[in-house]
Amino acid sequence: MTPPPAQSPRRGAFARRMVEAGLAPARYARVLQSDDRAPLLQIVKTGVAASLAWVVCLAILPAQLPVFGAIAAIIVVQPSVNQSFAKALERTVGVIVGVVIAYLAGLVFGQSTWIVLLSIVLALLTGWALRLSQSTTVQLPISAMLVLTIGAQTPGYAGGRIIETALGALVAVAVNLVVVPPVRLQPAHDAVAALGKETAACLDGLAQLLVEPSTAAQRNQALVEVRLLAPMLAKARAAVTSAEESLRFNPRRRTNSEALELDDDLLAMLGVIVGRVPGMVRGLADNYDESLHTESTVRGLADEMTRAAHDLRLVMQDSDLDGDEPEPLTSEVPALTAPLRVITPSPTHWILIGSLIEDLRRVHEVIVEAGRSVRP
Numbered sequence: 001m002t003p004p005p006a007q008s009p010r011r012g013a014f015a016r017r018m019v020e021a022g023l024a025p026a027r028y029a030r031v032l033q034s035d036d037r038a039p040l041l042q043i044v045k046t047g048v049a050a051s052l053a054w055v056v057c058l059a060i061l062p063a064q065l066p067v068f069g070a071i072a073a074i075i076v077v078q079p080s081v082n083q084s085f086a087k088a089l090e091r092t093v094g095v096i097v098g099v100v101i102a103y104l105a106g107l108v109f110g111q112s113t114w115i116v117l118l119s120i121v122l123a124l125l126t127g128w129a130l131r132l133s134q135s136t137t138v139q140l141p142i143s144a145m146l147v148l149t150i151g152a153q154t155p156g157y158a159g160g161r162i163i164e165t166a167l168g169a170l171v172a173v174a175v176n177l178v179v180v181p182p183v184r185l186q187p188a189h190d191a192v193a194a195l196g197k198e199t200a201a202c203l204d205g206l207a208q209l210l211v212e213p214s215t216a217a218q219r220n221q222a223l224v225e226v227r228l229l230a231p232m233l234a235k236a237r238a239a240v241t242s243a244e245e246s247l248r249f250n251p252r253r254r255t256n257s258e259a260l261e262l263d264d265d266l267l268a269m270l271g272v273i274v275g276r277v278p279g280m281v282r283g284l285a286d287n288y289d290e291s292l293h294t295e296s297t298v299r300g301l302a303d304e305m306t307r308a309a310h311d312l313r314l315v316m317q318d319s320d321l322d323g324d325e326p327e328p329l330t331s332e333v334p335a336l337t338a339p340l341r342v343i344t345p346s347p348t349h350w351i352l353i354g355s356l357i358e359d360l361r362r363v364h365e366v367i368v369e370a371g372r373s374v375r376p
Contacts, residue, residue: 072168094139
């Protein structure tokens with residue numbers, strides 16, 4: 001049997017570069033597709049807004065097809081009312097400034113092919129100089145180019161383009177106000193609740209490492225688990241930001257603002273704890289030895305960590321974000337109810353034990369503060 005021909009090093013390197021760039025044939029679909037599909041309601045609203053913009057613009061400006069009004073409506077319909085306002089402003093300002101640049105360029109330099117290229121460069125530099133957003137800056141040269149090319153043969157094209165764009169943007173904002181976009185509170189609740197659960201589990205795991213001998217593999221596993229808190233925190237913050245964005249200028253803001261404020265408070269608490277717990281686990285892993293369990297303070301320290309994990313779960317339960325707790329928690333054993341008696345540790349462990357106590361003190365403070373805010 002003849003062995004298959006060996007793959008050339010050049011072809012292998014090219015294939016590796018394609019995979020690293022995300023351009024392998026099997027990944028073409030992933031490049032074009034998104035993990036999150038837009039809600040069907042937004043697709044319907046976009047179609048309605050484009051149709052209404054077409055009708056309104058055609059009624060006001062019957063001399064030309066209202067293509068740009070429909071384009072503006074499609075772009076301006078966004079997942080939130082606030083984003084629609086922003087897109088409407090960006091689109092309108094971009095068109096107006098682009099038309100003005102084209103008009104001034106044509107007035108100064110006359111009508112010539114190279115004027116179009118000059119206007120594109122001037123429009124981009126204007127957007128950069130004024131520190132306009134990326135979408136607004138891109139709109140400037142597009143409007144200038146269309147005015148100098150199509151507008152040269154169409155009288156009143158520049159003014160009609162401005163009016164069409166403004167009408168399409170207004171129609172889109174009106175549709176988004178009438179058909180209120182969905183409030184994205186539940187993803188924020190879920191992300192904050194998941195972060196709270198995982199943080200409490202890491203505190204319990206740290207307490208377990210303190211009271212029982214552990215292997216290097218177990219301590220490395222604890223490090224891996226605690227490092228996952230940072231991306232979970234980033235995800236929770238993004239979800240809360242998205243929820244805030246969905247409520248801005250939303251008629252349902254008043255009825256949902258209290259729940260969102262609670263998410264903000266819990267996220268602030270969890271941010272402090274997540275900033276402390278990885279360092280605690282790292283300190284234990286770096287300074288671990290078998291004699292650590294003989295320290296008289298370590299047992300009490302582990303108990304207080306367990307209580308802190310308990311109270312963290314209690315805060316999440318009282319906030320109604322952690323409704324699937326298997327057994328209802330009680331506040332009979334609140335964290336750090338009595339002063340922790342610290343006996344002078346050995347010179348080998350005093351830095352580790354001291355740092356753990358200080359980190360736990362800060363963790364306890366934020367849990368107590370959050371508990372006061374969520375409990376009636």
